[in-house]
Amino acid sequence: MKTAFINGSPKSKLSSSEAILKDLQSCFSKNIEIINYNLRKSFLTDEEIETLFGFDVFVFAFPLYVDGIPSHLLNCLCQIEEAAKNIKDKSITVYVLVNSGFFEGHQNRLALDMMKHWCAKVGFEWGQGIGIGGGGALAGLSNVPLGKGPKSSLGIALKSLVDNISTKSQADNIFVSMNFPRIMYKLIGEFGWRQEIKKNGLKVKDLSRRL
Ligand SMILES: Cc1cc2nc3c(=O)[nH]c(=O)nc-3n(C[C@H](O)[C@H](O)[C@H](O)COP(=O)(O)O)c2cc1C
Numbered sequence: 179m180k181t182a183f184i185n186g187s188p189k190s191k192l193s194s195s196e197a198i199l200k201d202l203q204s205c206f207s208k209n210i211e212i213i214n215y216n217l218r219k220s221f222l223t224d225e226e227i228e229t230l231f232g233f234d235v236f237v238f239a240f241p242l243y244v245d246g247i248p249s250h251l252l253n254c255l256c257q258i259e260e261a262a263k264n265i266k267d268k269s270i271t272v273y274v275l276v277n278s279g280f281f282e283g284h285q286n287r288l289a290l291d292m293m294k295h296w297c298a299k300v301g302f303e304w305g306q307g308i309g310i311g312g313g314g315a316l317a318g319l320s321n322v323p324l325g326k327g328p329k330s331s332l333g334i335a336l337k338s339l340v341d342n343i344s345t346k347s348q349a350d351n352i353f354v355s356m357n358f359p360r361i362m363y364k365l366i367g368e369f370g371w372r373q374e375i376k377k378n379g380l381k382v383k384d385l386s387r388r389l
Contacts, residue, residue, distance in 0.1 A: 179344075181210060181213070181235040182212075182235070183213070183214045183237050183239070184238045185199055185217065185239055186238055186240030186254075193241075195239040195240055196216075196317070199214070199239045200320070201329070201332070202239075202340065217250070217251055219254075221253065221257065222257050227261045231261070231265055233270060234270065234271070235272075235273065235343060237275070241279075242278035242279070242280075242313075246289050247289055247292055255296055268300070271304075271305045271346045272305055273342070274307045275310060276308075276309055276310065278309070278310070280312075282353075283310055284353045285309065290307035305343065306342050308336070308339055308351065312356035312363050319356075324336060339352075
């Protein structure tokens with residue numbers, strides 16, 4: 179079964195979507211063919227679109243942007259939708275992982291619904307969605323084994339996703355958060371923001387400046 183892992187984060191490093199896809203890939207046995215794509219652009223070439231239609235399964239992973247799909251990825255989805263009008267055999271099943279800065283996994287519910295509607299419009303099969311809260315921490319946890327400590331719930335969700343992908347089955351969406359206290363996530367996040375703004379030559383009070 180040919181599976182495309184499509185990373186829709188625009189980040190070239192420290193991407194949580196990339197970390198999630200790496201963890202997911204580690205759960206598969208070798209007899210599944212996985213090709214990785216990074217969609218850090220707003221346009222796909224005709225060749226890229228043609229190649230994508232040769233897959234059996236798409237697994238998208240992307241960050242939640244303004245409660246929805248990042249605009250560069252949305253543009254690529256529109257291109258695929260247009261191209262699909264000329265393709266008869268579209269037996270592609272779509273699985274989607276969305277991660278958010280907010281701690282609660284259900285923040286990603288609307289973005290997953292958007293992807294499900296897109297599948298219906300294009301004529302693809304919807305497989306399952308996973309909404310992951312506390313995504314801001316994930317890139318920094320890439321050394322933590324999946325299923326352990328803060329990645330316990332994520333481990334359970336990804337293993338059930340692997341079972342569904344392997345059989346091209348459909349299942350209900352799953353929503354998870356990191357397994358550590360929400361307050362700790364908030365404090366570490368705020369510490370990170372203060373470091374970042376100083377690195378960029380501004381003051382901590384500029385974080386709350388109104389433009
Ligand atoms: C432009 C922009 C919009 C965002 N909007 C949201 C949002 O609406 N809700 C949320 O929880 N996080 C939001 N975030 C945070 C990202 O979803 C979060 O940092 C995510 O972990 C990034 O994933 P990545 O590393 O795979 O790009 C936003 C980030 C950016 C840059």
